[in-house]
Amino acid sequence: MNATTQAPVDGRSARWARHREERRAELLDVARHLIHENGPDVTMEDIAAASGTSKSIVYRYFEDKATLQQALGRSILSAMHAKLLDEMRELESEVGREPAADERIHAMIRAYVETAQRSPAVYRFVTRPSDGLNHFLNSVSRLVATFLSDDVPAPQIWAHGAVGFVEAAVDTWMTELQQQATQDDPGTRRPLLTSDELVTYLITWLMKGMHA
Structure with missing residues (x-):
């Protein structure tokens, strides 16, 4: 498939990828502020609570604390x-x-x-x-x-x-x-x-x- 016949990028996929990246950045910012205020021993549960979401959502973006x-x-x-x-x-x-x-x-x-x-x-x-x-x-x-x-x-x-x-x-x-x-x-x-x-x-x- 050459440049003239290549299928266009799915707009919904691009928007979803952008949404995921923005959401990941938001969670990372919450984690940074939480660690700054409460120390390095914060848990993934703490981050989820401060983000107003569930722990499973946090793990969807960061599989463990090492990834975070x-x-x-x-x-x-x-x-x-x-x-x-x-x-x-x-x-x-x-x-x-x-x-x-x-x-x-x-x-x-x-x-x-x-x-x-x-x-x-x-x-x-x-x-x-x-x-x-x-x-x-x-x-x-x-x-x-x-x-x-x-x-x-x-x-x-x-x-x-x-x-x-x-x-x-x-x-x-x-x-x-x-x-x-x-x-x-x-x-x-x-x-x-x-x-x-x-x-x-x-x-x-x-x-x-x-x-x-």
């Missing part, structure tokens, strides 16, 4: 990617040249830390050990590799190592923040790194070894 974790991770990564592209264009416009490797890495780590800090519960949900976490970190690594300059050797290996390092460091930092927030006696609290300080240290630790 992957979908939420992809959504977060997409937002990070768009933010990074905007920052790279803005930086290139300001300095009149292509951003250097350290500038690119700084922007990416800052975006990662800000994402975690913006909603710790959602970050905890997305980065729970599972296939969903592996998918998220692998996707972040591929994104990092595309932003590296050409003079970085073995960019995929460097990106995977850097993402693993940053993820572990941010996870520890978030845990310490949470523990400090629950301490009853403010006098026992020790100073912790601010998000800007964390980004600066991570950049310093990573960039020292980039061109070794």
Whole structure:
């Protein structure tokens, strides 16, 4: 069947596919807000109730929590990617040249830390050990590799190592923040790194070894 004899797309099928995609996006948005407010231990039943629908409908769009974790991770990564592209264009416009490797890495780590800090519960949900976490970190690594300059050797290996390092460091930092927030006696609290300080240290630790 060639282009002139190919049957037209069924309009009803196209509308149904669009409806399913919109409904899935709505459920994902509800899940994100619910996790942000109530923590990463929300259930599929909680999401169904908050969406005003049944659990079976939620499972129709997300077969399990790992699928939901992957979908939420992809959504977060997409937002990070768009933010990074905007920052790279803005930086290139300001300095009149292509951003250097350290500038690119700084922007990416800052975006990662800000994402975690913006909603710790959602970050905890997305980065729970599972296939969903592996998918998220692998996707972040591929994104990092595309932003590296050409003079970085073995960019995929460097990106995977850097993402693993940053993820572990941010996870520890978030845990310490949470523990400090629950301490009853403010006098026992020790100073912790601010998000800007964390980004600066991570950049310093990573960039020292980039061109070794």
